[in-house]
């Protein structure tokens with residue numbers, strides 16, 4: 001009988017992605033007590049119990065701050081995300097946010113709505129009122145202004161390139177930019193080597209970093225104060241990257257012109273100079289499909305073949321299946337003599353190794369091995385008995 005894998009879906013996952021999971025092999029549901037996989041978007045897993053049955057978590061999206069990544073890693077549970085799958089959607093919203101702020105569009109549209117309502121009541125001359133009132137919304141154009149981009153990953157690079165093609169001077173800061181992203185970045189984007197320099201030289205700042213300890217409160221009062229008056233902060237990363245109180249004070253004093261963000265809060269979102277969107281960055285049909293397809297494919301390949309692609313807590317390990325063999329997946333601490341002990345256990349069980357891959361990432365490592373011969377249940381116990389082995393799975 002074919003083994004089946006229960007997968008719990010949290011949040012609305014695009015049906016285009018769910019269709020990738022063959023229903024003869026995967027049972028999908030929102031209420032599954034002992035899931036092998038969890039497929040989610042922004043649902044908070046920090047406060048949810050993690051069942052022993054769980055093999056993997058796939059995030060249809062980029063940010064994984066809603067998932068206890070380190071705790072799951074310590075239990076040998078990979079967390080996947082979908083780098084770049086929603087980057088274009090976010091880029092487009094950031095560009096829209098820059099224009100909303102520069103041309104005062106949000107308030108201007110509100111004003112027009114109000115005028116039309118008043119005119120309906122009073123029967124006044126709408127055209128006249130429009131022409132008289134519009135001067136209060138006069139804005140500025142983007143060429144000649146400087147945009148500072150913090151985080152040059154999938155989204156930051158697209159934003160930087162698009163902004164420079166709109167005529168802005170673009171500065172970029174990312175001490176850990178990858179070679180791939182550096183190749184994608186327009187040569188006209190100027191690299192700066194400190195966040196301080198970026199703030200001091202920018203009229204607009206846009207954030208494209210994960211919410212981690214190092215990025216909490218990255219936009220603070222001192223950095224805002226170093227910007228030229230009339231600055232704009234765009235936050236499509238996560239609420240916690242910005243000290244919102246500092247932003248509100250700078251908006252009140254007039255030092256900042258606008259704060260455009262995707263993460264509403266009770267205190268911030270009612271402020272007249274705040275444009276708060278309801279976490280819309282990835283909310284396009286295209287992005288939702290892309291993320292769901294990528295997450296479902298990665299989860300399925302892991303459950304069926306043990307392959308790890310785009311995991312935030314384990315290394316990339318992808319190995320073609322060797323016909324006529326049984327596959328084992330083993331997570332272990334990244335320390336000396338682990339491979340020696342694992343292969344010794346296989347030899348002891350009379351198994352011949354047909355293919356073997358081992359890779360490490362930080363403190364942890366993952367091994368995929370295809371073995372020839374009958375794999376007895378006791379093998380798992382002898383592998384788990386090796387000091388430093390975290391989890392072992394016979395994949396079939």
Ligand SMILES: NC(=O)c1ccc[n+]([C@@H]2O[C@H](COP(=O)([O-])OP(=O)(O)OC[C@H]3O[C@@H](n4cnc5c(N)ncnc54)[C@H](O)[C@@H]3O)[C@@H](O)[C@H]2O)c1
Pocket residue numbers: 061062063064083084086087090150151152153154155156173174175176177178208209210211214215236237238262279280281282283
């Ligand atoms: N609003 C939305 O709907 C939405 C959608 C997608 C992503 N996001 C957020 O945007 C973030 C970025 O997404 P991405 O797809 O570009 O991710 P990514 O992993 O491709 O890029 C993140 C970049 O940030 C850099 N970085 C990390 N710490 C930094 C620091 N202290 N200073 C400067 N750079 C730093 C990394 O080196 C990396 O290049 C996500 O983590 C998520 O929180 C929001």
Ligand SMILES: O=C(O)CC[C@@H](O)C(=O)O
Pocket residue numbers: 041042060061062063064086279281282283
């Ligand atoms: O799923 C979403 O709608 C938002 C996803 C976004 O915040 C991300 O980090 O990719």
